[in-house]
Amino acid sequence: MGEHSGKGWRHCVVVGAGLLGASLAGAGKARGLFVRTTGVGRSAANLATARARGFLDDTTSDLARACADADLVVLATPVRTALEQLAEVAANTPASCVITDVGSVKGPIVAEARRLGLAGRFLGAHPLAGKAESGAGAADVDLFRGATVVLTPCHVTSARLRERIRMLWERLDARVLEMSAAEHDEALATSSHLPQMVAYILAAAADGAPARERIVALAASGFRDTTRLAASDPDMWTDIAQLNRAALLSAIDDFAALWAKLRKAVDEEDEAALRELIAAARRLRKAVAP
Amino acid sequence: MGEHSGKGWRHCVVVGAGLLGASLAGAGKARGLFVRTTGVGRSAANLATARARGFLDDTTSDLARACADADLVVLATPVRTALEQLAEVAANTPASCVITDVGSVKGPIVAEARRLGLAGRFLGAHPLAGKAESGAGAADVDLFRGATVVLTPCHVTSARLRERIRMLWERLDARVLEMSAAEHDEALATSSHLPQMVAYILAAAADGAPARERIVALAASGFRDTTRLAASDPDMWTDIAQLNRAALLSAIDDFAALWAKLRKAVDEEDEAALRELIAAARRLRKAVAP
Numbered sequence: 310m311g312e313h314s315g316k317g318w319r320h321c322v323v324v325g326a327g328l329l330g331a332s333l334a335g336a337g338k339a340r341g342l343f344v345r346t347t348g349v350g351r352s353a354a355n356l357a358t359a360r361a362r363g364f365l366d367d368t369t370s371d372l373a374r375a376c377a378d379a380d381l382v383v384l385a386t387p388v389r390t391a392l393e394q395l396a397e398v399a400a401n402t403p404a405s406c407v408i409t410d411v412g413s414v415k416g417p418i419v420a421e422a423r424r425l426g427l428a429g430r431f432l433g434a435h436p437l438a439g440k441a442e443s444g445a446g447a448a449d450v451d452l453f454r455g456a457t458v459v460l461t462p463c464h465v466t467s468a469r470l471r472e473r474i475r476m477l478w479e480r481l482d483a484r485v486l487e488m489s490a491a492e493h494d495e496a497l498a499t500s501s502h503l504p505q506m507v508a509y510i511l512a513a514a515a516d517g518a519p520a521r522e523r524i525v526a527l528a529a530s531g532f533r534d535t536t537r538l539a540a541s542d543p544d545m546w547t548d549i550a551q552l553n554r555a556a557l558l559s560a561i562d563d564f565a566a567l568w569a570k571l572r573k574a575v576d577e578e579d580e581a582a583l584r585e586l587i588a589a590a591r592r593l594r595k596a597v598a599p
Numbered sequence: 600m601g602e603h604s605g606k607g608w609r610h611c612v613v614v615g616a617g618l619l620g621a622s623l624a625g626a627g628k629a630r631g632l633f634v635r636t637t638g639v640g641r642s643a644a645n646l647a648t649a650r651a652r653g654f655l656d657d658t659t660s661d662l663a664r665a666c667a668d669a670d671l672v673v674l675a676t677p678v679r680t681a682l683e684q685l686a687e688v689a690a691n692t693p694a695s696c697v698i699t700d701v702g703s704v705k706g707p708i709v710a711e712a713r714r715l716g717l718a719g720r721f722l723g724a725h726p727l728a729g730k731a732e733s734g735a736g737a738a739d740v741d742l743f744r745g746a747t748v749v750l751t752p753c754h755v756t757s758a759r760l761r762e763r764i765r766m767l768w769e770r771l772d773a774r775v776l777e778m779s780a781a782e783h784d785e786a787l788a789t790s791s792h793l794p795q796m797v798a799y800i801l802a803a804a805a806d807g808a809p810a811r812e813r814i815v816a817l818a819a820s821g822f823r824d825t826t827r828l829a830a831s832d833p834d835m836w837t838d839i840a841q842l843n844r845a846a847l848l849s850a851i852d853d854f855a856a857l858w859a860k861l862r863k864a865v866d867e868e869d870e871a872a873l874r875e876l877i878a879a880a881r882r883l884r885k886a887v888a889p
Contacts, residue, residue, distance in 0.1 A: 437819045457817065486816065496813035499805050504825035509880040510857045511797050515789050516883035518853065523786035526776065527747065528887045529727045534824050535794035536887065539880040547873050550865050561862050563808065567800045568858065572851050575840050583837050590802035590829040593811075597802075597818045597826065 316476060317342045318407075322379040324372060324394060326355040326365065328439065329411045330385030331448035335364030336481045339450040349375045350386075358445040376401035381477075384410035384418075389548040392418050399425045409434050409474055413497060414552040415461040415490035428465040432474045433490060435459045435497075436483060443542075454482040461490040498556035502549060503564060506557070508538035509546075606766060607632045608697075612669040614662060614684060616645040616655065619701045619726065620675030621738035625654030626771045629740040639665045640676075648735040666691035671767075674700035674708075679838040682708050689715045699724050699764055703787060704842040705751040705780035718755040722764045723780060725749045725787075726773060733832075744772040751780040788846035793854060795836060796847070798828035 321343040323330040330348065337343040348356050348365040349372050356368035369375050372394065376382060382398050384391040391410050395418060398408055408431045410418055415433045422431035438456035440447060458478040462471050475485045488496075515524045515532075550557060567586065574582035611633040613620040620638065627633040638646050638655040639662050646658035659665050662684065666672060672688050674681035681700050685708060688698055698721045700708055705723045712721035728746035730737060748768040752761050765775045778786075805814045805822075840847060857876065864872035 437817060439820075457819075459817065488813065492810070492813060493817075496810045496817050499808050499810065500814045500817045500822050501819065503804065504801060504822050506861055507797055507801050508825055509877055510854060510861055511794060512880035512883040512887075513857050513876050514793065514850070514854045515887075516879040517857070518789050518850075520782070520786045520789065521883075523778065523782060524790045525883070525886045527727060527749065527783075527786050527790045529747075529791065530729075531828050532790050532794050533888055534827050535798055536880070536884055537824050538821050539884040540888070543874055543877045543881070546877065547870050550873060551868055551870075554865060554868065558862065558865055560804070560808075561858070561865065564800060564804045565855070565858055565862070567803050567807070568851070568855055571796055571800055572848065572855070575844060575847055575851065578841055578844065580837050580841075583840060584833055586803050587799055587833045587836065589806040590799040590826070591833070593802040593806035593815070594826055594829040596815045597805075598823055598830070 316480075317344065318381040320345045320347065320379050321381045321383065322347045322349060322375045323365070323383050323385055324349045324398070325384070325386035325390070326350045326352065326359045326368070326445050327385065328443045328445070328447050328452070329436065330383065331355065331359040331362075331364050331445035332450065332452040333383060333385065333411070333481075334359065335362065335448055336450040336453060337477070338364060340480055342477065342480055347375045347379075355445040359448065362445070362448070364445070364448060372397055373401040376406070377403075379403075379406050382406060382408045384408070384412070387545055387548060388412040388414050388418075388552055392421055392552070395421050395427075396425055399427055404430075406430065407432070407470065407473065411436055413501065414549055415493045417552050419461055419463060419490040423463065428463060429467060430470065432466055432470050433461040434474060434478070435461070435493065436478070451482075453478065456483045458483040458485050459493050460485060460487045461493050462487060463489070494553050495556045498553055498560040499563075502553060502557050503560045505538050505541060505546060506561065507564070508536050512536040512539035606770075607634065608671040610635045610637065610669050611671045611673065612637045612639060612665045613655070613673045613675055614639045614688070615674070615676035615680070616640045616642065616649045616658070616735050617675065618729065618733050618735070618737050618742070620673065621645065621649040621652075621654050621735035622740065622742040623673055623675065623701070623771075624649065625652065625738055626740040626743060627767070628654060630770055632767065632770055637665045637669075645735040649738065652735070652738070654735070654738060662687055663691040666696070667693075669693070669696050672696060672698045674698070674702070677835055677838060678702040678704050678708075678842055682711055682842075685711050685717075686715055689717050694720075696720065697722070697760065697763065701726055703791065704839055705783045707842050709751055709753060709780040713753065718753060719757060720760065722756055722760050723751040724764060724768070725751070725783065726768070741772075743768065746773045748773040748775050749783050750775060750777045751783050752777060753779070784843050785846045788843055788850040792839060792843060792847050793850045795828050795831060796851065797854070798826050802826040802829035
């Protein structure tokens, strides 16, 4: 047992062989970080694809068994599933095995890890990487190159565990940031979950409009860009909305307050108020896409 | 005077030599639709660029004088400016001269044309074409290829005028739709003006958030796509918000009603209600980007 050559991992078990899981397995193998990879999942197609591409050495649907011989377990299933699987992983891995995840909401899984007494060997991670396609077929050993990965240690997380997980992501050419799970979830509520909700509601508004057909005929690149996220997976987003409920509600309320301000400015033809909102938007946009 | 060879125009005067005006002049010349083009504008740089690129034969800042010998005048200035210039164009063009525009709000200019007694020779147009860059330097003789162009005749517009303007755009390889100015403005409020406001308010919400710095650090492609429009020109959008005020307010209210529904669904963890909103969004998104 134990780590491989001080920096790598002897046996990495990836739970969920979708885009992120398969990419991580393949990227780690390609860079010599993992001696062996095992994929656990319910989708036989994803597992077979990831194996055929050389990203996984073994595949199974038996989570407990795969865990028995793991040095590193990466939960790469949807957020709610990962949360439910953590106890089983904890119960079936050796005490030296490190556990991490790639979920986009961190509070609940970090809390669950503490509840399970895993604070010493669980460290949550969230790679901000993705693409339009999903599944192992779209997996890419360079998916994390240049991506930001957030690690969410708590006060009992050891410096050594932080260092090992940081090293893992840096070897995949990602940029690593650390913050608390609460800080992560608060920021993500606005940077990711709010745009998702905005895209859904904008598209839903057009869907319900009496002029729907004309709106569709006249939708140009601006509408398409702003609603691109509306094509996203409903299962994933209903889970995220529930798991990050408090922070998302706060972001929804902030948006609503500004929306009401906008309505008032348009209604009263208050050009100064409208320009103030636009100036704030342009300032932020410049910071995000200089 | 009069038209050239039954299909083209002897002298086309383009007012405003920005992206749309310079592209239209160049596209028409490239296809032999215009024997001569004159650009009128306040920006000496745009005029010089469009002339150097061969899109304009002459340039001037004297609108009245340019109009005196025009067969076709195209108002390609910002919507409010075009509205203000229409009377001067009307007063200085021969009675046989056709007048059109390219503005993204149609109600006010169509009403102004009727007030000026121009119903027989004015026909509003809105090409749904653009690019990130602006100005004559970004002009492109193929800008309208495949683009949708909306013509907004009223009940006194002659079939011949509709046919001539339709032909003009079709010769530039655009797809022409006809509807009333009110129908256009109602649909655009949702298909174009609402996404613009959504992008502004989403970016403004992030700008005002206590976690602003972390939000900027964690903003990924979803946030960037959804706020892309927030970089848009404030002058143009304060004008549009005022000129299409009633339809925009209605679209803002429709969005607010669905936003409140979303808030309730998230707050009450009402998964069915959330899924219903998402399903509407995905249905519309599929219609817009199949």
